[in-house]
Amino acid sequence: MxxxxxxxxxxxFEASSLTVLELESNDVKLRLSKNKEQALETKVVVQSNDQLISDTTGQKPTVTEAKAPSQTIKSPLVGTFYESSTPNGKPLVKAGDKVKKGQVVCIVEAMKIMNEITSPVDGTIDQVMFKNGAVVGFDDVLFTVV
Structure with missing residues (x-):
């Protein structure tokens, strides 16, 4: 490679909604992580002509943000993220919308059960982290709120 x-x-990877990527081939082993609680670690190991070259950096990717989000809305379960309560419906919230504590912000479907996800805080939706129909994991950040 x-x-x-x-x-x-x-x-x-940086542009995707993935949080961890591990890729391994004959001559390359690549592990990328966006876990905010740990330092981002990118490790590339290339083997050629019986030589092993290793590069490990603890640098975070350059992110251009006007303001850091102060709150997050996380998924309480694994399932499919839906931005509206009906197919082809209007999103419950979008970036820039004001939300109140207890307001339904999205639906996460798990085992054919539609679970309403509510905001634990008052604020303004800064960013929607997943696209409609995407698979979300437990404790994944669905929205950032300022």
Whole structure:
């Protein structure tokens, strides 16, 4: 795998909603993580002509943010994220909308049960972290609230 291919994979990973990516081939082992609680670690190991080259960096990717979110709304379960209560319906909330504590902000479907996810805080939705129909995991951040 060439350096430009690795750069492309990292760029695609940063733009995706994935939180962890592990890729292993004959000559490359790549592990990327966006876990905010741990330092971001990118480790690339390339083996060629019986030489092992290892590069480990603890640098976080460059993120351009005007303001840091003060609150988050997390998924309490694993399931499918829906932004509206009906197919092809209007989203319950979108970036810029004001929300109140207890307001339904999305639906997470698990085992054919539609679970209403409510906001634990008052504020303004800063960012919607998942697209409609995406799979979410337990404790994944669904929305950031300022």
């Amino acid at each position: 060439k350096y430009n291919e690795i750069k492309s994979i990292i760029k695609d």
